[in-house]
Structures are given as C-alpha cells and as structure tokens.
Amino acid sequence: MSVFVPGHITGFFNIENHDSKLKNGSCGVGFLVSDGVRTTILESDSFDYEVNQGDDTIIREILNILNLESNDFKIVQEIGLPIGAGFGTSAASALSLTLALNEFLDLGYPKDLCGQIAHMAEVNLGAGLGDVIAQTGHGLVLRTRPGAPGIGEIESFEHDVYIAWKTFGEIETSSIIQDPIHKKAISDSGIKYWELFKKDPSLKNFLDFSNRFANETELMSGEVKELVYYFNSLDNILGSSMAMLGNTVFAFAYNEDAFKTLNIEGLHIDKLNNVGIVHD
Incomplete structure (x- = not known):
C-alpha cells in the first residue's frame, strides 16, 4: 500500500491558537508542488522502517497516537523535498503514513480522521499548523478556517x-x-x-x-x-x-x-x- 502526499509552500498566514489541538491551526494561502512524500507499507515479520532522509520522529508520533507499536509491518518513506525548508515535509510524512496505515491495516477511518491524526502529530511536535489540511487540497489553496481536516476548511484553485x-x-x-x-x-x-x-x-x-x-x-x-x-x-x-x-x-x-x-x-x-x- 502506497500513498503520496505533495509538498506545500505557504505564502502568507496567521496563527490561530486554540485549547483544542484539532482547532489549533492557521489561516492563509499556499500551493502544492509535484514532489512530496511517498509512504509505502509492506508485509514484514517484525516492525521496521526505512526513511531516505531525516529521522523517525514523525513515524514514532503517528504510531504512538494510533497505538500501533506492536504491529508487524515495514514502513518505507521517500521524502522528495528538503526537510525544514518550508515544504511541509513533516505534514506530508504524517498524512501519507496515516492514510497508508489506514488502508494497509483496514482500520476503516474516514479520510478526515486520518487528517486529524496527522494534524495532531504536527501540533504535538511543534512542526506546523496548516500544512496537513492544505495538503488535502490541490493547486493554490486558501485555508478559510483554521484546524485539522473536518474542522478547518479550505478552497482550492x-x-x-x-x-x-x-x-x-x-x-x-x-x-x-x-x-x-x-x-x-x-x-x-x-x-x-x-x-x-x-x-x-x-x-x-x-x-x-x-x-x-x-x-x-x-x-x-x-x-x-x-x-x-x-x-x-x-x-x-x-x-x-x-x-x-x-x-x-x-x-x-x-x-x-x-x-x-x-x-x-x-x-x-x-x-x-x-x-x-x-x-x-
């Protein structure tokens, strides 16, 4: 099972802090690029992961939220953009991993719930506020309401x-x-x-x-x-x-x-x- 999530660049934004992590976020405008993060889940006798750059921080956070640390599968992540350079790679990593695990393990989570899990991981790690919901769109993306997918709102152009x-x-x-x-x-x-x-x-x-x-x-x-x-x-x-x-x-x-x-x-x-x- 493989899921690709494109990188996202924000042009301008404002910070919308909230007590609820799912409502914590930002409003702003950005755009999606052709490169991003591809996560593939493979059958395995024991848990393993392979990431072409960076570390396993996002992977561990998602597995912790999903309580899947004891499962047997291999995670392969290919990050096609520079990390920490404004491309939303951590959000793409979190979202592609959650979506791929959802399908591979047949968890049955709605797409918005997968997005909320990825958003929560981002907020927990202080990595970003609005990339996850923007990456569920396409083209030029206006974040009209802050928060995770299903709570925040976007328009795509x-x-x-x-x-x-x-x-x-x-x-x-x-x-x-x-x-x-x-x-x-x-x-x-x-x-x-x-x-x-x-x-x-x-x-x-x-x-x-x-x-x-x-x-x-x-x-x-x-x-x-x-x-x-x-x-x-x-x-x-x-x-x-x-x-x-x-x-x-x-x-x-x-x-x-x-x-x-x-x-x-x-x-x-x-x-x-x-x-x-x-x-x-």
Whole structure:
C-alpha cells in the first residue's frame, strides 16, 4: 500500500491558537508542488522502517497516537523535498503514513480522521499548523478556517503555471511559531492579506501579498531577499517570495523558459500540482 502526499509552500498566514489541538491551526494561502512524500507499507515479520532522509520522529508520533507499536509491518518513506525548508515535509510524512496505515491495516477511518491524526502529530511536535489540511487540497489553496481536516476548511484553485524554487537551508518552524514577537508580527500581517485575498483570490494577489507579508514580517534572510528581488525585477516572472517557514525562495511564471534561461545554481523548476494526494 502506497500513498503520496505533495509538498506545500505557504505564502502568507496567521496563527490561530486554540485549547483544542484539532482547532489549533492557521489561516492563509499556499500551493502544492509535484514532489512530496511517498509512504509505502509492506508485509514484514517484525516492525521496521526505512526513511531516505531525516529521522523517525514523525513515524514514532503517528504510531504512538494510533497505538500501533506492536504491529508487524515495514514502513518505507521517500521524502522528495528538503526537510525544514518550508515544504511541509513533516505534514506530508504524517498524512501519507496515516492514510497508508489506514488502508494497509483496514482500520476503516474516514479520510478526515486520518487528517486529524496527522494534524495532531504536527501540533504535538511543534512542526506546523496548516500544512496537513492544505495538503488535502490541490493547486493554490486558501485555508478559510483554521484546524485539522473536518474542522478547518479550505478552497482550492487550479492554475496552469510553472514554479521555480531554490532553498538556502533550514528554519526551525517551532522557533518561529512559538515565539511571541514573531507570532504577533505574523498574525497582524497575515490576517490583513488573508482578508484581502478572500475578496479577490487571484494568482496575482497571492504573489503580491506573499511578497508584502515576507517583507513586513522581516523573516527573509539576506540571500533570500536578494533572490526574491531579482525574480521580481524580471518582466517574464509573475512574482516571487519566501516559503513560510523556510529559507527558500519560490517564483511563478507562465512559461518554463522564463526559468530555464536563468543561470541560477540549485534552481528547481516545477509545475503547480493540481492533482493532490495519490493512492497507489
């Protein structure tokens, strides 16, 4: 049994804290990319796991929530994006694992409940607030109500566009979303652009508001700011900003050649993922 969950990049967001972990989350706007996390569950005589990068923190957390530590199977996770760079890899790991285990073990859980388990793992570990529910959508995703799947709400918008991204390394998400100063700056700016985007959910507004948010919150490193500025100076680039929360730059264009002609080392060219989760 294999389940693929795409990576998710947030452009802007606000933090919505709540006593209930399932209502704890964020509202904002982001998009799905073609790479992500694939989890495969295999028959085995004893419990085992194999992860191509990172550690087993998410796996252990999901197994603990599901109380499945004594079961015999092998978990294989292929993470196709940089960890800690703003791609929602921990959420994709949690969600793909929960969905795959649900089918492999015939647990009979509804899709939303699987999403809630993954969301709870994310909140428990301080890894993220809104990636799980966004990853249940496709294309450009507006999180209209905070919380886990089945509690929070999203709207998805399809666009035929190319994406380029380059990462300069990791940012520890928990160090940002749990810091009072960062939380206030993020929420004040994020709620403003979230309200504006809901009135006119265009691709242009997403890119414009993402860039304004990144500047207002002062989360961009010098190297990220320099590349974002460069992208935004080019006529054939629709817009560019920083992945929240990661030391990563993203840019959009209608034509793939707009990125292929650039001499930028480590630049990855992708397309907006209008499909979402895939069960194999």
